[in-house]
Amino acid sequence: MPVIVAGIGLAIVISLGIGYLLYASERPPVYRTAAPSVRIDHPGENLVGPDWSGLYKTPPQASEERQTASQED
Amino acid sequence: MKSRMAALVLAATLAAYTVPAMAQNNAPSPTGSNPTAQSVTEQQVLEELGKVKGRGAIPDPKEVVLEQPQGREYQAFHERLLPWIGGILTLGMLIALTVFYLMRGPITLDERPAGVRIKRFTVAERLTHWMTAASFIVLAITGLNYVFGKRLLLPLLGPEAFSVWSQWAKFLHNAFGWPFLLGVSVMAVLWLKDNLPDRYDLEWLREFGGFFSRRHPPARRFNAGQKLVFWSVAVGGGILILSGIVLLFPISSLDIGSLQTAQYVHAVFGMIMIAIIIAHIYIGTIGMEGASDAMVSGEVDLAWAKAHHRLWVEEEGARTPDGPQLGRSVPAE
Numbered sequence: 001m002p003v004i005v006a007g008i009g010l011a012i013v014i015s016l017g018i019g020y021l022l023y024a025s026e027r028p029p030v031y032r033t034a035a036p037s038v039r040i041d042h043p044g045e046n047l048v049g050p051d052w053s054g055l056y057k058t059p060p061q062a063s064e065e066r067q068t069a070s071q072e073d
Numbered sequence: 074m075k076s077r078m079a080a081l082v083l084a085a086t087l088a089a090y091t092v093p094a095m096a097q098n099n100a101p102s103p104t105g106s107n108p109t110a111q112s113v114t115e116q117q118v119l120e121e122l123g124k125v126k127g128r129g130a131i132p133d134p135k136e137v138v139l140e141q142p143q144g145r146e147y148q149a150f151h152e153r154l155l156p157w158i159g160g161i162l163t164l165g166m167l168i169a170l171t172v173f174y175l176m177r178g179p180i181t182l183d184e185r186p187a188g189v190r191i192k193r194f195t196v197a198e199r200l201t202h203w204m205t206a207a208s209f210i211v212l213a214i215t216g217l218n219y220v221f222g223k224r225l226l227l228p229l230l231g232p233e234a235f236s237v238w239s240q241w242a243k244f245l246h247n248a249f250g251w252p253f254l255l256g257v258s259v260m261a262v263l264w265l266k267d268n269l270p271d272r273y274d275l276e277w278l279r280e281f282g283g284f285f286s287r288r289h290p291p292a293r294r295f296n297a298g299q300k301l302v303f304w305s306v307a308v309g310g311g312i313l314i315l316s317g318i319v320l321l322f323p324i325s326s327l328d329i330g331s332l333q334t335a336q337y338v339h340a341v342f343g344m345i346m347i348a349i350i351i352a353h354i355y356i357g358t359i360g361m362e363g364a365s366d367a368m369v370s371g372e373v374d375l376a377w378a379k380a381h382h383r384l385w386v387e388e389e390g391a392r393t394p395d396g397p398q399l400g401r402s403v404p405a406e
Contacts, residue, residue, distance in 0.1 A: 004199075006200055007203025011252040012207075
């Protein structure tokens, strides 16, 4: 009986081992080469730093810049 | 409609070039060639109408198959013929064995047990056997699911559960092929010598192993019936392994037509092997008294060994890969 159990166990180990390798090799390259990713809207996990509020700051318009410059003159 | 118009325009354009060419003198040019004979004819242009043409952009040409009429034959085989083949072979074998058992009963030992146990199979032989057996059972169940699953299990389980089961069955079928490959290869090496045909095999086959006459024909370590099972596993298993590897890596080396051929071979030999192994399981368990001891404990009673494998005991000293266990002085009864 121990030999039967050992034989069944050996079959399971070999099949799972090679099965896992096959599964890994069958995965599409996009998954195989994927790196850990981050969510864009998580402060501290993106390129704009931990203080980013997620709000887009509108750059000053050119006409406003000219107006400001003339006031300074 | 647009494509039809485009085809007509194409045909008219080609015809415009063709007709003047046909009107030219048919005399051969000074170089010996005849350009008129090589030009496109009106009939050729008309024959091109309605055909899908172009270039496939997939890099592997084996994958560029837009239409494959042979696929209909394959589908007819897979959906109609194969279930019949499988049903007749497996159910037919089960029915035949049931009838045989009811008529003949188990093959019993006429002599009293000697009380002396001798080794029939070594640990390595039994380990290989059970590893291969476990693999084959998983392969058979999951393989039958390919053929009968949607007919028998789908109505019982429902689509969701059947999908999950079939996904696992596919994974298990692909995975357990490898220990089966290893087991068949090792068994072929371990038992090849003892399974070569000898002069006693014909007598065994002529008497059908004594299943009906209740007489045990002489046999060495393996009788002709066991040799048939061995060669079925070695050859049939080898064919299953090779065709299975082809199917495991589709399009890697062969095109779709060759894959279908591999599927024909794999499915038919799989069904044949299932039927043979059902008979093997029968004779190794309820069909013959004392037979299961050989593969479970590795030992058999000396009286059993003399009855079923007389020459193995008397001439070979009950030799296993570990060597002979008995001297040549074992008396013949």
